[in-house]
Amino acid sequence: MDSYEETHETWNRMAKLYEEVFMDLDIYNASYDQFCELIGTEEAAILEIGCGPGNITKYLSKQQPSYKILTTDVAPNMIALAQKNVPNATFKILDIRQLHTLKKLFHGVIIGFALPYISKEDTIQLFKNVYEKLYSEGILYISFVAGNYKDSGFIIGSSGDRSYFYYHHIDAITEALLSQGFIIKRHLEVPYKKRNDTTEIHTILILQK
Numbered sequence: 001m002d003s004y005e006e007t008h009e010t011w012n013r014m015a016k017l018y019e020e021v022f023m024d025l026d027i028y029n030a031s032y033d034q035f036c037e038l039i040g041t042e043e044a045a046i047l048e049i050g051c052g053p054g055n056i057t058k059y060l061s062k063q064q065p066s067y068k069i070l071t072t073d074v075a076p077n078m079i080a081l082a083q084k085n086v087p088n089a090t091f092k093i094l095d096i097r098q099l100h101t102l103k104k105l106f107h108g109v110i111i112g113f114a115l116p117y118i119s120k121e122d123t124i125q126l127f128k129n130v131y132e133k134l135y136s137e138g139i140l141y142i143s144f145v146a147g148n149y150k151d152s153g154f155i156i157g158s159s160g161d162r163s164y165f166y167y168h169h170i171d172a173i174t175e176a177l178l179s180q181g182f183i184i185k186r187h188l189e190v191p192y193k194k195r196n197d198t199t200e201i202h203t204i205l206i207l208q209k
Helices: 003-013 015-022 029-039 055-063 076-085 096-101 120-133 170-180
Strands: 045-049 068-073 090-093 106-112 134-144 153-156 162-165 183-193 199-208
Touching: 003 015, 003 076, 003 162, 015 076, 029 055, 029 106, 029 134, 029 183, 029 199, 045 055, 055 068, 055 076, 055 106, 068 076, 076 090, 096 120, 106 120, 120 134, 120 170, 134 170, 170 183, 170 199
Parallel strands: 045 068, 045 106, 068 090, 106 134
Antiparallel strands: 134 199, 153 162, 183 199
């Protein structure tokens, strides 16, 4: 079993716990509002990659009911929870590395904390694929935990399940995005208090094609 496969199986087993922890977390809502403001189009086609239990899609749907949102995740149990939480969205089981198989274009793409679970090489390819799936002047939202890539490795949860966590250096991410042709519109940092009472800084970039 490779690191991706093990991580995906962990997500699938822990889907309900993810829902309990993150479904009502509101510390990123202001950044989602900025994403919506930059989208502009009322009936925009939006793609969410790595939706988890549907927390971001649920917020977007409430703020902008006219959005047509395609919500994706690699874990079937996450998709099942998202369908329950946001019944008016469209859902698809999809590996982030298979984005190129989608046949339509989008006004906005939102990727909330999926980058910590894909390698540097796959991240660069992801940015290329997203660029190709966006309309002209389309908006990309990404969030991740900035850090030293060499510190990446397996983390073990309280249940004993493991997932492989990638840290991405902010300079490497911005270089990859800018070289692809994106323009940075917003750079935000949000403090996130972890269960052990330590605070982790979460980086959010909102970009335009």
